[in-house]
Amino acid sequence: MLPVLETERLYLKPRTEADLDFVAALNADPEVMRFIAAVGDPAMGREGVAARSFLHVGRGLGYWTAFDRAAEDGPIGYVGLIPDGDDQDQAQISYRFAARQWGQGFAREAVARLIRYGFGTVGLPDILIQTHPQNAASLRLAARLGFKQVVGGEMLIGEPPVPAIRLRLGRPVTV
16 A cells, blocks of 8 residues: 655645546646647556556555645646566656646655655665656756756657657665
């Protein structure tokens, strides 16, 4: 079971079946999906989301639905810490927020909390972010959190394929 994570303004609650319609609705919003995948990509629909939402919770990885602590109007987005392909030692951050929540720092706050969880509780040596090279907001967020672009980390993702780059953050060294 994944833990509930909290920040100053957010509750990050482990994803449940009840959250799948919200995630599918986010994935159907062309503005939200502009740099992620085509609206209508089967992997982004409710069944595709359900198929991958609960696969890695035994390893402490998965998805959390984000709620604004000051509001009672339902979820505002989600964050995920999911395996990076077949590499058992690396995970990648995934995040998506409703467009009406953009520009308020919710993504930065949620991702920063998930990074602390990933390095501290899970013990990951590295955390990655994949994003479209023209997604300026995502690139700014990654830079603010200390992520650096992976040399040779360009790829295509989604259906139809869209370009993406990889950014990496290594576990901080403690003395």
